[in-house]
Amino acid sequence: MSEFNAGSAPGPLAGDVHTYTAAFEAWLAARPPAFVAAARPIPSYAERVAAMSELMRVLFDEGWARRGWPEEFGGLGGGIAYRAAMWEALARHGLGAMALFEHLEILAPTLLAMGRRDFAARVLPRFLRGDERWSQGFSEPEAGSDLASVRTRATADGDGYVISGRKIWTSWARYASWCLVLARTGTRESRHRGLTAFAVDLRSPGVEVRAIEQANGTDELAEVTLEGVRVPSGQVVGEVGGGWKVAMHILAHERGTFAWFRHCFLYRQLFDGLRPAAEAEDGGPRAEDGLLGEALLDLAAVRASSHVVMDRYVTGTLAGPEAAFSKLLLAAAEQSVNDWSLADDTDLAIGLQDEHAAVRRQDYLFSRIVTVYGGSQQMQLDTIAKQILRLP
Template sequence: MTAVADDRVAALADAGVDEVRVAFQQWLADNAAELAPFKHLSTQVDEVFAALSRLQKLLYSAGWIRLGWPDEVGGLGGPQVLRAVVSEELAAAGYPPPFSFGTQEVLGPAVARFAPPDLAAEALPRLLRGDETWCQGFSEPGAGSDLGSLRLRAVDDGETWRVSGEKIWTSWAQFADRCLLLARTGPVESAHKGITALFVDMDTPGIEIRPLRSMNGDDEFCSLYFDDVAVPKSRTIGEVDGGWAVAMFILGCERGAAAWQRQAWMRWRLGTLVTDAPEVSDATAGEALTLVHCLRLLSRRTVRSLSDGDHVGVLPSFDKLMMSTAEKFLFDSALRSAPDTLLLGEDESARDWRSDYLYSRASSIYGGAAEIQRNIIAERVLGLPRD
């Protein structure tokens, strides 16, 4: 593996987007033989997890994953947009996102911004290095779209919070070392004004994790049960009762920056569709490309704004809606173009298409359902009345 010296990567951080893109493309080409196994992952989720953690460590030790993160959290500096370049080029070359990539862009910026600085300095480098993974404990039975009604409670007990309640649909919690958890600290009727964000070690006594099987066959998400779990007050992220601001910041990153990785992956997947299913018509491939490109443009605006430190507000709702529209169109096209392969095929490629098709159904649910994004756009952008 060709290591890139820190000083050269630091110089790249100053050099700008195009130079980083070319240097990373070159590194991927130079190391193609050693990276090849990452293109053919096992179907066993724990083996996938282990392989993608290895990829994460590899990219960290070569310096690439540290670009665009500040020095105080283990980064090499440079604008945040460099992270988008690395994730895009990785996907364009056909590699899966390393395990923490999603978490990194969804939860990482919130920890960098809202956590006590010593906690951010300890935890973020471990995430970037691939030494630990995190999960996002927001949804509860009865509190998904209506997140402000969540009930998991954190009671003030002096130096600690005592946390009790339930979370659901927590992705990859069975592998996670920490959870960014939203808890009710005010009265139930305080709605979004009585929520606090906590950073919880998943091996704390009193946490039970039960994996749930999704329809593509993976144990992707989990139910979490908290029974009087002690969480140090030093693990409070942001203000007490100010968790809504943290949650909205995270959802902005999830709907915006995470969509960037998805568009890069979809563009690559569209290329494989044209190869694997030559029956796909030019008109269908063209429409899919247009949708993916629209997502790219929307997400590009969000990534640029986040990189410049601008407030993105509710605009990433457009990205999220476009993301699920493009993803469903792409995989509906795959099903229509090659139904026998997708429905009945038994080789690795057919299994991947089937799994990706089934997962694409979730794209209009996770990170906030499509109906909710439409409501946000209608009320907050177009100024239409709530009723």
């Protein structure tokens, strides 16, 4: 699978990342038990999170997951290229997904860049080691695409804030210890200028997390209710009133660099599916070959696009509106890979057969909603139209 070979890729994977990658590949080839346990198909999200947390602990203790993060925050130094290489190698050796450690690549860069240093130094090593996990609380019942209309309120009180409100569609909140909450500290009319970001400990009194059962049978999403939750001032992320800037920093990662990490697992899914298809080959053209071609082209597009975003990030530039391209391409690739993956099945009842099939069914159904998270497809197109093409 030469196309899937991190060792020969340019850009973010260059330099002595090659040495790191080669050593990590050798470690994975010995099939460490925590890796094998996390790489098997696990339909239960509770079990998946437990297996991934254990793998993160081992990766941290062995040093692999510490490369690419600053020493002050539990890392061993070096840039995002190490992380790009680590997750791609994990996918290539058989890991199916990052589970909620997706948030390491979506939230941790912002906590590093904008959180209070002592707070970040306290929480990030625990996040990296899988001891604690994070979620992202932006959306509300009345604030999705129109994020500036967030109503959750944070009121200054002594050396801290008291937060009340309701967040929805909070990925992985059921399994998280922390949530990065966007709340209103300004007037109701202040829109995006009156927002502040807070790191809220989900174990605090006044927090209720209610899982939302999804059509694919999983409980990744949740509703988080905050009722008079006290948060110390040291857990403000960014400036008071600067929550919009924090949200945009996070979304730049969720739409941009994250596409790199996620697309590695789509290649994994595609290559896993190729084996049975090849065995069934009778020499003639098959209907699903067209779908396979589409999936490969979509993956190549998202790889190229996210590579550019990663290269820019390595040189210190956060993706701007052009991250919308990576987000759109990633969603398209996720859907076409899953269209192809289920092409030989007559219905979705395959989920009842075994764990492989159950996970495949979950992935397929989840792929139908990937055009929504991180900002809907229409909002990404709107960004491109207005901010890049300057259309009226």
